[in-house]
Amino acid sequence: MADIRSHFVGIRSPNPFWLASAPPTDKEYNVVRAFQAGWGGVVWKTLGLDPHIVNVSGPRYGAVWGADRRLLGLNNIELITDRPLQVNLDEIKRVKRDWPDRAVVVSLMVPCEQSCWTDIMAKVEDTGADGVELNFGCPHGMSERGMGSAVGQVPEYIEMVTRWVKAASRMPVIVKLTPNITDIRHPARAARKGGADAVSLINTVSSITAVDLDSFSPEPSIDGKGSHGGYCGPAVKPIALNMVAEIARDAETRGLPISGIGGITTWRDAAEFMALGAGNVQVCTAAMTYGFKIVQEMIEGLTAWMDQGGHADLDAFVGRAVPNVTDWQYLNLNYVAKARIDQDACIKCGRCHIACEDTSHQAITSTVDGKRHFEVIEAECVGCNLCVNVCPVENCITMEPLAPGSLDRRTGRVVSPDYANWTMHPNNPSSVAAE
Amino acid sequence: MTEARLETGVAAGRLAPEEYERGFGDLHPPLDRHEALVAADRCYFCYDAPCVTACPTGIDIPMFIRQIATGNTLGAAKTIFDQNILGGMCARVCPTETLCEQACVREAAEGRPVEIGRLQRVATDAAMAAGRQFYRRAEPTGRRIAVVGAGPAGLACAHRLAVHGHEVTVLDARPKAGGLNEYGIAAYKTVDGFAQAEVEYVTAIGGITVEPGRALGRDVTLAGLCAGYDAVFLGLGLAGVNALGTPGDDADGVADAVDWIAELRQASDLATLPVGRRVVVIGGGMTAIDAAVQAKLLGAEEVTICYRRGREHMNASAWEQDLAASKGVAIRHWLRPRRVLAERGRVTGIELEYTRLADGRLDGTGETLTLAADQVFRAIGQSFVAAPLDGAIALEGGRIRVDAEGRTSMAKVWAGGDCVAGGDDLTVSAVAMGRDAAESIHRSLS
Ligand SMILES: Cc1cc2nc3c(=O)[nH]c(=O)nc-3n(C[C@H](O)[C@H](O)[C@H](O)COP(=O)(O)OP(=O)(O)OC[C@H]3O[C@@H](n4cnc5c(N)ncnc54)[C@H](O)[C@@H]3O)c2cc1C
Ligand SMILES: Cc1cc2nc3c(=O)[nH]c(=O)nc-3n(C[C@H](O)[C@H](O)[C@H](O)COP(=O)(O)O)c2cc1C
Ligand code: SF4
Ligand code: SF4
Ligand code: SF4
Numbered sequence: 001m002a003d004i005r006s007h008f009v010g011i012r013s014p015n016p017f018w019l020a021s022a023p024p025t026d027k028e029y030n031v032v033r034a035f036q037a038g039w040g041g042v043v044w045k046t047l048g049l050d051p052h053i054v055n056v057s058g059p060r061y062g063a064v065w066g067a068d069r070r071l072l073g074l075n076n077i078e079l080i081t082d083r084p085l086q087v088n089l090d091e092i093k094r095v096k097r098d099w100p101d102r103a104v105v106v107s108l109m110v111p112c113e114q115s116c117w118t119d120i121m122a123k124v125e126d127t128g129a130d131g132v133e134l135n136f137g138c139p140h141g142m143s144e145r146g147m148g149s150a151v152g153q154v155p156e157y158i159e160m161v162t163r164w165v166k167a168a169s170r171m172p173v174i175v176k177l178t179p180n181i182t183d184i185r186h187p188a189r190a191a192r193k194g195g196a197d198a199v200s201l202i203n204t205v206s207s208i209t210a211v212d213l214d215s216f217s218p219e220p221s222i223d224g225k226g227s228h229g230g231y232c233g234p235a236v237k238p239i240a241l242n243m244v245a246e247i248a249r250d251a252e253t254r255g256l257p258i259s260g261i262g263g264i265t266t267w268r269d270a271a272e273f274m275a276l277g278a279g280n281v282q283v284c285t286a287a288m289t290y291g292f293k294i295v296q297e298m299i300e301g302l303t304a305w306m307d308q309g310g311h312a313d314l315d316a317f318v319g320r321a322v323p324n325v326t327d328w329q330y331l332n333l334n335y336v337a338k339a340r341i342d343q344d345a346c347i348k349c350g351r352c353h354i355a356c357e358d359t360s361h362q363a364i365t366s367t368v369d370g371k372r373h374f375e376v377i378e379a380e381c382v383g384c385n386l387c388v389n390v391c392p393v394e395n396c397i398t399m400e401p402l403a404p405g406s407l408d409r410r411t412g413r414v415v416s417p418d419y420a421n422w423t424m425h426p427n428n429p430s431s432v433a434a435e
Numbered sequence: 436m437t438e439a440r441l442e443t444g445v446a447a448g449r450l451a452p453e454e455y456e457r458g459f460g461d462l463h464p465p466l467d468r469h470e471a472l473v474a475a476d477r478c479y480f481c482y483d484a485p486c487v488t489a490c491p492t493g494i495d496i497p498m499f500i501r502q503i504a505t506g507n508t509l510g511a512a513k514t515i516f517d518q519n520i521l522g523g524m525c526a527r528v529c530p531t532e533t534l535c536e537q538a539c540v541r542e543a544a545e546g547r548p549v550e551i552g553r554l555q556r557v558a559t560d561a562a563m564a565a566g567r568q569f570y571r572r573a574e575p576t577g578r579r580i581a582v583v584g585a586g587p588a589g590l591a592c593a594h595r596l597a598v599h600g601h602e603v604t605v606l607d608a609r610p611k612a613g614g615l616n617e618y619g620i621a622a623y624k625t626v627d628g629f630a631q632a633e634v635e636y637v638t639a640i641g642g643i644t645v646e647p648g649r650a651l652g653r654d655v656t657l658a659g660l661c662a663g664y665d666a667v668f669l670g671l672g673l674a675g676v677n678a679l680g681t682p683g684d685d686a687d688g689v690a691d692a693v694d695w696i697a698e699l700r701q702a703s704d705l706a707t708l709p710v711g712r713r714v715v716v717i718g719g720g721m722t723a724i725d726a727a728v729q730a731k732l733l734g735a736e737e738v739t740i741c742y743r744r745g746r747e748h749m750n751a752s753a754w755e756q757d758l759a760a761s762k763g764v765a766i767r768h769w770l771r772p773r774r775v776l777a778e779r780g781r782v783t784g785i786e787l788e789y790t791r792l793a794d795g796r797l798d799g800t801g802e803t804l805t806l807a808a809d810q811v812f813r814a815i816g817q818s819f820v821a822a823p824l825d826g827a828i829a830l831e832g833g834r835i836r837v838d839a840e841g842r843t844s845m846a847k848v849w850a851g852g853d854c855v856a857g858g859d860d861l862t863v864s865a866v867a868m869g870r871d872a873a874e875s876i877h878r879s880l881s
Contacts, residue, residue, distance in 0.1 A: 067476040347540040350482030366483060392479050393544065 002306030004299065006103075007171040008280045009197040009257050011130040013103040016269065016314060017298050020282035021046050021107035021133060021176075024292070026081065031187060032098075038299060041103025043174075043200075043282060046080035046135045047120070048087050049110050053079045053142075059220035061211035064235060073235030073287045076208040077227055080109050081143045085123070093127040095254035105174065109147050110133040114164045115378060121168040131172035134165060134196075135201020136187070139180050139230045149203070151180035155190035162194025174259060177201040177243075179236075184243040188253045198248065200259035200282060200358040202240040204230020213265065217337050233285035237263030245325045248277025254405070261311035267296075267301030274314065274323035283299045313360055329422040336408050336415050337383040337399040344398040348372055352387035352397060360386050361385035368395040439735055444781075444809045445688060447709040449734025455705045458732035459655045462623040462758075463527075463553055471557045474550045475504040478749055481540055486551060489538035491859075491867045493521035496535060500554055505613035512562030513569045515555055520594045521587050522868070523563060523633050524616050525863045526556035527624050530721075532754040534863070536866060563636050578880050581606065581664040583651045586614020587862045588638050588670030588852025591869030592876075597642040599877045602749035604664070605643060608650035614672055616696040616850075616862065621720070621725040623732070652823025666876045669824075669835065670869055673817035673860075679717060683775030684813075688782035692716065692726035692814035699729055711810025714738045715785050717772050718814030720750035727764045738764045739783050743771040743790050743797060767797040772802060775811060784808050819854050841872030849876055 006016040018041035026045040034042060048209050055078055064073035081088055096104045106129045110116040124132055136152030145152040151157045158175060165173050175191035177184060179202040185300040193197050206228050210219040218226030240262025247253045258280030264270050265286040273281050281333055288296055311317045341352070341364075353374050363380035364387060365373060376387075376397075387398045402408055404417035422428055440449045450458075466474060478500040486496045494515050502511035529535075531552040539548035562569070578601045582589045585607035593603045606787060611617050616630040638645060639814035649655060651671070660667045676691040678684060688711065702708045710733040716723045719742035731738045740759065742749055745768050751757060769790045776784040784807045789800040819834045829836045829844035832857040841849045851868030853860050858868065 068473055069476075313723060347544040349479045349540040350487065351486070354482035372483070372485070 002303050002311060004303055004306070006280050006314060008103075008259065009131065009174065011041070011103045011105065011172060012101070013280070014101060015295075015299050015302075016274065016280035017295050018042060018103060018105075018259070018280060019287060020284040021135065022284040022288070023078070023405060024284060024287045027083065027088075028095055031091075031104075032089035034287075034292050034295075035095075035102050036097050038295045040280075041105065041130075041290065043069075043105045043107050043133050044088065044092055045051065046107040047085055047124075048107045048108075048118070048136070048147075049116060050085050052084050055079055055082050056222050058222040060229075062207075062219040062229060064209055071285070071289050072233060072289065073207075073209065073231055074233040075202070075207050075220075075231045076299055077140050077192075077229040080135070080138065081105075085120075089123055092124075092129055096128045096130075101215075104129045105131045107131050107133040107135050107176070109138065109142060112146060112151060113160060116169040117161060117164045121165060121171070124168055125171060125356055129171070131174060132169070133174040133176050133200060134161065135176050135203070136161075137176045137178040137201075139204055139206045140228055141180060142306075149178035149180050149206075152176075152187055152203070154174050155186045158187050159194035160188040162191055162196050166195040170369050172197040174198045174200050175262075177204055178203050179239055179243060180206050184246050185250045185253065188247045188250070188256065190249045192253055192256050196256070198257035198259055198279070200255075201243055201247075201279055202236065202262040204232045205236055205239060207231035211368065213268065230374075232262065233289075234263045234265055236264075237269060241272060244273060244278055245276045245322065247326055248319060248322045261420045265289075267298040267305065270298060271302060271305060271317070272321075274318045276325070277319045277322050281316055321409040331421060332419050333425060334416040334418060334420045336402040337388050338381045338402060339383065339385070339397050340380050340400045341374055341376055341387075341397050342395070343375075345393050345395055346374060347396075348374060350374065351390045352418070354388045355386050360384055381410065441712065441736065443712050445709045447707045447710045449710065450706070452706065454734070455732075459622050459626070459729075461626050461829065462596065462621075465558075465560060466550070466557050471503055471554060474502045474554055477541060478504070478549045479540060485538040485540060486549075488536040490518075490535045491861065492522075492525070492870070493862045493867075494518045494522065494535075494555070496551055499558055500551070503554055503558055508558050508561045509565065509567055511558035513566070515558055516562070516569055518870075519863065519866050520591055520637055521616075521633060521862065521866045522555055523559035523636070524587070524625065524630065525806045525866065526552050526559055527629070528620050529615075529861070529863050530752050530755065533752050550603035563632065568636075568778050569637055570594075570598050570640055572597055572640060575602070575642075576600040576834075576880065578602065578665045579604065579663075580666045580668065580876060581660045582668045582670060583607075583660070584614060584649070584670035584672055584852070584854075585609075585612035585634070585645060586670055586672050586852060586865060587616060588672075588854075588865035588872075589614070589668065590634065591866040592668045592670060592849075592851065592873045593643045593869075594637050594640060595843060595870050595873035596876060597640050599873070599881075601642065601665075601877070601880070603643045603645075605645045606649040606651065606655065607645070607647050608653070608674075610647050612645050612647060614865075618700055619693060619722075620700075621696075621729060622863075623698055623729075641769055645701050648824070652825075657823070657825055657827055657845075657848070661845075665847070665880055667848045667877065668841075668869070668872055669828075669848065669854060670852045670865070671819070671823070671850075671854040672812070673853045674820040675818035676813065679772050679775070679813050679815065680815075681772045681774055683777050683782070686775050686777035686782040687779075687780050688809055689775055689811045689813070692718070692722050692812040693817060695812060696722070696726060696729065699733075705733065708733060712736050713806075713808045714810045715806055716740045716810040716812045716814055717743065717785075718812075718816070719748065720746065720814065720816070721755060722817075723812075723814035724751045724755045724759050724764075726800040726814055728759050730812075731762045731764050735810075740764060741772070741785075741787055742766065742768050743768045744792070745769065770804060771797075771799065776805070782808060782811055785811055792849065817853075825846050834858075840875035841868055842875060 021043040025042040062075040138148030142148035175196040260273030261282040476632040480497045499511040536548035606779040613630040704738040773785040835850040849872040852865035
């Protein structure tokens with residue numbers, strides 16, 4: 001059976017599934033339940049200086065739902081821990097003592113002064129925790145006070161604080177990045193320069209989930225007013241995957257360990273993050289939606305997939321997808337694919353037709369010989385994949401590559417076996433012709 | 436178990452009051468808000484949706500379901516009423532399993548269609564509960580139209596004519612409007628006086644005068660109507676009932692299922708309605724099922740439907756047959772009545788002959804079966820009674836011949852619903868025909 005033990009920046013855990021710093025890791029009670037359920041590690045809910053912060057006493061969350069009210073995106077305006085520092089430190093110490101095989105990492109957010117960071121590092125070290133995570137990501141509330149994403153949005157601050165922390169302790173330091181920035185590579189590079197052992201990402205995306213159309217207050221509404229929150233859950237996974245990949249393939253940050261976070265809900269999501277270069281993963285919303293038990297599905301699903309694919313351990317597949325992430329300009333323009341509808345699977349809902357007809361390339365029939373029939377017109381299909389995405393039946397429509405040498409009936413050209421990208425294309429003014 | 440339950444012969448009050456209540460309560464209780472949202476979420480918003488094609492009134496189903504899903508329930512009701520002003524009744528009585536829901540792509544996908552009928556009820560109930568009228572009458576046209584028959588066809592026609600600003604008089608032979616909605620549909624499909632509530636909702640638009648107790652052929656003539664009105668719509672339904680044509684058919688205890696159901700629908704207290712201990716229903720359609728199920732619900736100990744062909748030939752849908760079976764009705768196939776057995780003029784049983792199909796023809800095998808019965812219902816089909824037309828209108832197969840717009844052979848006279856040839860004898864089809872005839876009348880008058 002595949003070995004899913006994880007060894008991330010010197011921190012060992014029985015599996016790569018950690019709970020992200022958030023309500024699930026807020027206190028001993030939750031963390032013990034998480035460990036009982038099988039989670040490999042936790043990043044403790046972010047600690048700050050006393051006097052501890054306060055949270056709103058009204059709603060903290062807003063949400064976006066899919067069909068059947070499935071939670072797709074969660075938004076929160078919760079701040080860091082609202083408990084005294086010493087209470088948290090005592091609990092962390094106890095938990096680590098009772099659960100020595102699990103990873104216990106402590107998330108931190110204190111003002112941008114070296115003494116604050118040096119002081120708190122000493123206290124954390126005393127708990128016996130495995131490492132720290134610097135919360136430079138929280139986009140609401142704390143950022144107004146010059147912390148969280150206010151730091152994460154300025155690479156120079158990231159580098160500076162990371163350096164302070166590294167100087168204050170021998171513990172592994174993970175820098176948690178905010179996605180609320182134009183190019184994620186800059187903060188990642190800064191973290192590396194500051195000596196970070198790893199980066200973790202993403203923290204939440206600044207968001208307003210809804211507006212109450214009676215009161216005209218944004219949601220969640222606190223006494224008629226709202227404030228932007230941080231968005232997470234399945235909806236942010238694509239954003240997070242891209243940012244992880246960007247860091248994994250950047251020349252300056254390549255090789256920097258990454259803890260992948262953002263919308264991870266199943267073992268599959270986790271494996272995807274890891275294939276894109278994450279050494280382990282952290283989960284928040286999925287646990288907050290379904291409870292801690294989901295980790296069992298993650299552990300078993302990942303193990304089964306690794307067994308099936310012959311991946312003996314995590315290292316066998318971590319980063320395997322990174323070389324396949326490239327720039328648009330290097331995509332093979334000679335590759336031609338056409339949609340094909342499996343008529344036995346088709347339930348004739350017509351969504352592919354209307355999507356293509358109204359908004360794309362008029363390449364799917366609705367009637368053939370007077371009968372309701374949906375079929376791809378190869379001479380019109382540009383292979384865009386929209387029909388695949390709107391079809392309610394999985395694998396009913398597939399994208400079939402045309403074999404080299406066959407005729408693309410849309411362009412009238414024979415499919416070339418050669419690789420040719422935009423840099424070589426005649427329409428590109430700065431083309432460097434292939435021949 | 437009370438003794439009354441087992442009383443032989445035809446007797447009233449076989450059950451305890453709460454048993455009547457349970458049996459005749461809403462067959463499909465309304466969906467609550469959560470159930471409605473879950474059901475609505477399943478709709479794929481199909482293009483050129485097959486469910487719409489399958490709905491005889493062509494309701495824009497994906498649109499109204501989307502409106503429910505987005506919290507616009509009254510908008511959903513309007514979408515429904517735009518096509519089918521009796522959408523409330525249709526939501527209750529349509530055999531959706533052979534109409535919209537059979538065509539639903541999720542029936543093809545996973546054998547479980549979107550619950551279109553029940554969602555339709557959510558929307559129409561909400562609008563009716565809110566007393567929301569969506570249509571205002573056009574400027575009065577000064578045109579007067581007589582509608583004969585206040586069933587679904589007549590009501591739908593009258594409403595659409597009123598929308599266009601015409602003045603409508605609806606005559607009906609019966610004391611109450613509604614047609615079979617009021618007198619025929621199984622009680623558990625339309626509880627709490629829904630048929631009358633709907634008549635009120637439909638006529639509330641104004642410009643519609645309902646005159647119950649006025650029969651064509653008795654109180655008025657077709658010629659008289661044609662002289663007094665700009666147009667006439669006939670929505671007469673099927674007033675006649677097919678006879679068994681077997682000896683003993685006239686014995687006491689043998690009755691037409693539709694008459695007995697009408698009596699049941701009008702009974703103010705079901706406990707006063709007599710029903711046999713052993714009941715045999717002859718027929719294979721919706722009426723046979725309804726009579727049998729309601730007899731069972733009234734406390735009959737044994738109810739048997741006897742049909743002369745196989746299960747697959749029955750007009751009642753598989754779903755209706757299952758419903759009957761679930762209520763404890765036995766359905767026997769390949770049996771036709773030969774003789775009603777009676778003692779002192781009262782039915783005691785029925786002798787049936789086994790049948791088979793030979794070269795596509797139905798044949799008796801000669802072998803017989805006798806079932807004891809103290810009540811026998813004829814449910815072998817209704818027929819159109821043409822007498823009130825005074826021979827002035829061409830028929831086809833015993834019903835009124837109409838063209839695609841509902842025009843009869845006689846100038847100024849339209850017809851629709853069960854009384855016309857080529858229909859499928861459903862409430863929803865009657866509504867479609869009444870509506871379309873109204874549009875045709877309107878075009879001819881403007
Ligand atoms: C027992 C039974 C159960 C049924 N169940 C269902 C069901 O579950 N679902 C479904 O879709 N369909 C069902 N049907 C069929 C459905 O009821 C009819 O198709 C529908 O009512 C036809 O509407 P209509 O307006 O054409 O006729 P009707 O509803 O029959 O209305 C005709 C009206 O005309 C009046 N009338 C007749 N002659 C005259 C006259 N000479 N002068 C004045 N008025 C006259 C009658 O009094 C009546 O009110 C059922 C039918 C029966 C008999
Ligand atoms: C209610 C809530 C509170 C959070 N608090 C913190 C926090 O204190 N520190 C932190 O680093 N991240 C915090 N996060 C961010 C999560 O750790 C995580 O980065 C984010 O939710 C994305 O992961 P997910 O999609 O699995 O939820 C919080 C998230 C939520 C939903
Ligand atoms: S989740 Fe718990 S704490 Fe939060 S509002 Fe509901 S009951 Fe209250
Ligand atoms: S979207 Fe899929 S199921 Fe629907 S018609 Fe197209 S191919 Fe068939
Ligand atoms: S066929 Fe079914 S899924 Fe499609 S629009 Fe109609 S109800 Fe919705």
